[in-house]
Amino acid sequence: MSTPLLTNSLTQQTINNTVNCIGIGLHSGKNVSMVIHPAETNSGINFIRKDVTPGQGFIPGRWYNVVNTKMSTTIGNEYGVTLQTVEHLLAALRGCGIDNALIEVDGPEIPIMDGSAAPFVDVLLNAGIKDQKEDRNIIWIQRPIEYRNGDKYAILMPGSSSKFTAEIQFDNTVIGTNVWSFDLTHDDFKNTMSCARTFGFADEINSLIEVGLIKGGSLSNAIIVDGKEIINEEGLRFKNEFVRHKVLDCIGDFALLGYQILGSYFARKPGHELNHQFIKALIDNRSAWSYITLREYNNMFGIKQPDKDSKEQRLESHAVYK
Numbered sequence: 275m276s277t278p279l280l281t282n283s284l285t286q287q288t289i290n291n292t293v294n295c296i297g298i299g300l301h302s303g304k305n306v307s308m309v310i311h312p313a314e315t316n317s318g319i320n321f322i323r324k325d326v327t328p329g330q331g332f333i334p335g336r337w338y339n340v341v342n343t344k345m346s347t348t349i350g351n352e353y354g355v356t357l358q359t360v361e362h363l364l365a366a367l368r369g370c371g372i373d374n375a376l377i378e379v380d381g382p383e384i385p386i387m388d389g390s391a392a393p394f395v396d397v398l399l400n401a402g403i404k405d406q407k408e409d410r411n412i413i414w415i416q417r418p419i420e421y422r423n424g425d426k427y428a429i430l431m432p433g434s435s436s437k438f439t440a441e442i443q444f445d446n447t448v449i450g451t452n453v454w455s456f457d458l459t460h461d462d463f464k465n466t467m468s469c470a471r472t473f474g475f476a477d478e479i480n481s482l483i484e485v486g487l488i489k490g491g492s493l494s495n496a497i498i499v500d501g502k503e504i505i506n507e508e509g510l511r512f513k514n515e516f517v518r519h520k521v522l523d524c525i526g527d528f529a530l531l532g533y534q535i536l537g538s539y540f541a542r543k544p545g546h547e548l549n550h551q552f553i554k555a556l557i558d559n560r561s562a563w564s565y566i567t568l569r570e571y572n573n574m575f576g577i578k579q580p581d582k583d584s585k586e587q588r589l590e591s592h593a594v595y596k
């Protein structure tokens with residue numbers, strides 16, 4: 275069933291109840307226990323490491339706290355406490371339209387689960403989505419912003435929805451060249467986006483293990499590509515699962531802005547580093563965008579506000595996943 279999630283809510287949202295999730299860290303290989311709590315309006319998405327000195331584990335999930343973008347997105351704070359692989363959970367939160375949440379973890383990494391954002395979406399929908407009283411702010415893109423680094427390129431154009439497009443080129447592999455777009459405002463995040471898994475290459479595995487990465491990696495949490503072949507017995511969830519996952523990573527990295535964007539992002543050969551550099555370019559290019567509430571935007575352009583009934587209907591359609 276196609277169910278648009280509540281990304282269009284005029285007001286901020288959190289979850290109804292505290293929920294738990296346990297899994298292995300992809301890079302550390304250690305088991306991580308995670309607890310997601312509801313949070314106050316205007317608090318955003320924040321993380322707390324419970325396994326460090328009390329008072330030093332708090333890390334706001336914001337772009338200016340990014341400390342590493344190799345293989346995954348890592349955030350950190352002034353005490354040198356870091357948290358790795360935040361992007362798939364952040365994508366799930368954004369895809370479910372959750373503005374405010376507090377996430378506690380007892381290790382250095384968010385669990386990798388199955389390599390996609392789908393298990394997090396299930397956890398969040400089980401918790402239930404709660405409307406909050408304050409209006410939701412968005413970042414309204416008014417002029418194009420571009421960033422280029424070698425053959426990597428990204429542009430964010432004005433648009434009336436929140437759209438992400440990725441183009442990937444992996445010549446001489448089963449992946450090939452692919453382009454895919456996802457519109458957070460209209461498309462079905464749970465069924466077409468959240469379940470796309472991360473991927474890696476068989477010939478790179480040993481060198482990554484040597485530098486202390488992917489200790490928790492396995493065929494149960496990544497697609498492994500060996501030239502023209504896919505090693506995983508079960509094959510792909512979508513023919514273009516690779517490019518879908520790249521779009522998912524873009525959505526997760528952009529969630530670090532703290533607000534949904536109203537605009538259309540296109541990235542050629544995207545990765546966490548390109549997304550992060552692009553976000554810095556966006557922040558620097560302050561005349562190209564504005565903070566505005568979604569209600570103000572709709573009023574300005576005469577867009578009909580969703581009425582109470584349609585909102586209830588959308589909440590009802592969530593119930594099928596509970």
Ligand SMILES: [Zn+2]
Nearest residue numbers: 361472519523
């Ligand atoms: Zn990813």
